[in-house]
Amino acid sequence: MLKNLAVLGSGVLFGLGLIISQMVNPKKVIGFLDITGNWDPSLAFVMLGALVILGVTQHFILKKPKPLLAAQFHQSTKKDIDTRLIVGASLFGLGWGLAGYCPGPALVSIAYGQLEAGLFCLAMFAGMWFFSWLHASK
Amino acid sequence: MNDFTPYSALAGGMLIGLSAASLLFLIGRVAGISGILATVLTEKPNTSSWQIYFLMGLVISPLLTNLASILPPDVRLNQPLPIIVISGLLVGYGSRLGSGCTSGHAVCGLARLSKRSIAATVTFMLVAFITVFVANNGMGI
Numbered sequence: 001m002l003k004n005l006a007v008l009g010s011g012v013l014f015g016l017g018l019i020i021s022q023m024v025n026p027k028k029v030i031g032f033l034d035i036t037g038n039w040d041p042s043l044a045f046v047m048l049g050a051l052v053i054l055g056v057t058q059h060f061i062l063k064k065p066k067p068l069l070a071a072q073f074h075q076s077t078k079k080d081i082d083t084r085l086i087v088g089a090s091l092f093g094l095g096w097g098l099a100g101y102c103p104g105p106a107l108v109s110i111a112y113g114q115l116e117a118g119l120f121c122l123a124m125f126a127g128m129w130f131f132s133w134l135h136a137s138k
Numbered sequence: 139m140n141d142f143t144p145y146s147a148l149a150g151g152m153l154i155g156l157s158a159a160s161l162l163f164l165i166g167r168v169a170g171i172s173g174i175l176a177t178v179l180t181e182k183p184n185t186s187s188w189q190i191y192f193l194m195g196l197v198i199s200p201l202l203t204n205l206a207s208i209l210p211p212d213v214r215l216n217q218p219l220p221i222i223v224i225s226g227l228l229v230g231y232g233s234r235l236g237s238g239c240t241s242g243h244a245v246c247g248l249a250r251l252s253k254r255s256i257a258a259t260v261t262f263m264l265v266a267f268i269t270v271f272v273a274n275n276g277m278g279i
Contacts (some may be wrong), residue, residue: 003164003165003188004186004188004191005191006160006164006165007161007164007165007188007191007192007195008191008192008194008195009160009195010157010160010161010164010169010192010195011157011191011192011193011194011195011196011197011199012195012196012198012199012202013153013154013156013157013160013195014153014154014157014158014169014171014192014195014196014199014241015195015196015197015198015199015200016150016153016199016202016203017150017151017152017153017154017155017156017157018150018154018199019150019199019200019203020146020149020150020153020203021146021147021149021150021151021153021154022143022146022147022150023150024213025212025213026213026214026215027212027214027216030270033266033267033269033270034270034271034274035267035270035271036271036275037270037271037274040141040142041142041144042142042143042144042146042147043147044147045144045147045148045151046147046148046150046151046154047151047244047245047248048148048151049147049148049149049150049151049152049153049154049155050151050152050154050155050158050245050249051151051155051245051248051249052152052155053151053152053155053156053159054155054158054159054245054246054249055155055249057155057156057159057162057163058159058162058249058250061159061162061163062162066166067162067163067164067165067166068163068164068165069164069165070164070165070166070167071166072166073162073166074166074167074168075168075250076168076237076247076252076254078237078254079253079254080254081253081254081257084235084236084237085236085237085254085257085258085261086236086257086258086261087235087236088231088232088233088234088235088236088237088258089232089236089243089257089258089259089261089262089265090232090236090261090262090265091228091231091232091235091236092228092229092232092233092236092239092262092265093232093261093262093263093264093265093266093269094225094228094232094265094266094269095224095225095226095227095228095229095230095232096225096229096240096262096266096269097265097266097267097268097269097270097273098217098221098224098225098228098269098273099215099217099221099222099225099226099229100215101215101225101226101229102171102229102239102240102241103171103172103175103229103230103233103239103240103241104171104196104239104240104241106226106229107171107175107193107196107197108196108197108199108200109200109213110197111197111198111199111200111201112200112213114213114214114215116214116215116217116219116222117213117215119219119222119223119226120215120222120223120225120226120229121226122226123222123223123224123225123226123227123230124175124226124227124229124230125175125179125230126226126227126230127226127227127228127229127230127231127232127233127234128172128175128176128179128180128230128231128233128234129179129180129230130227130230130231131176131230131231131234131235132176132179132180132234
């Protein structure tokens, strides 16, 4: 219970960060991606803020033998840059550039009651289900 | 339209970094939203799955900013509905095929200097830059 509440708190922090930084505003995202037009570099500062805080704190966190409320740290062990990674990232970039939504902001936007955000999320869920169906059937 | 907001961007980014750090500190997990979401959607989670609680926190966060009278940013999406559906499908499928999205690769992966995440971030940023360029200059979307 304590663990679940603590994780809920982490989720709230993430959402607040997305709202305050305006990552939840698709126009802001498109403005950042529009490097040859009327470029708005704000979102580079979102990445900078996140990377500095996480980079510094995880240096200390990962020195601990284990996390506070779990048995071990889980980090990806994959090392290879393969076709799947690059094709997947390309498709993701295409979708991100078309609408200005990535998964976190899209989920947060549901609470604002926008039809478009709900529709985007349903399509995103479908894309994830399709991936898991495709790879389970092989 | 494009007002530069470095301070709120930096503050929000720091909260995102703090969230990812807290998740690592508490339960040793990576705050990659697409991976967390896919687990809940496709792997029959139960009430003890941490992923559900993280997503609940994410989804209720706008209610808290509303209570605190922080004005919601403009979140309207003015694209035609077919474009929204296509982009949702691409983001969902692409984030799974590429093992991560903006949070997993461009924040958590870059913070630990993962080569895969650097490659993925450069790739999706480049493709997104080109997509916006083409949409603004060539197709009139």
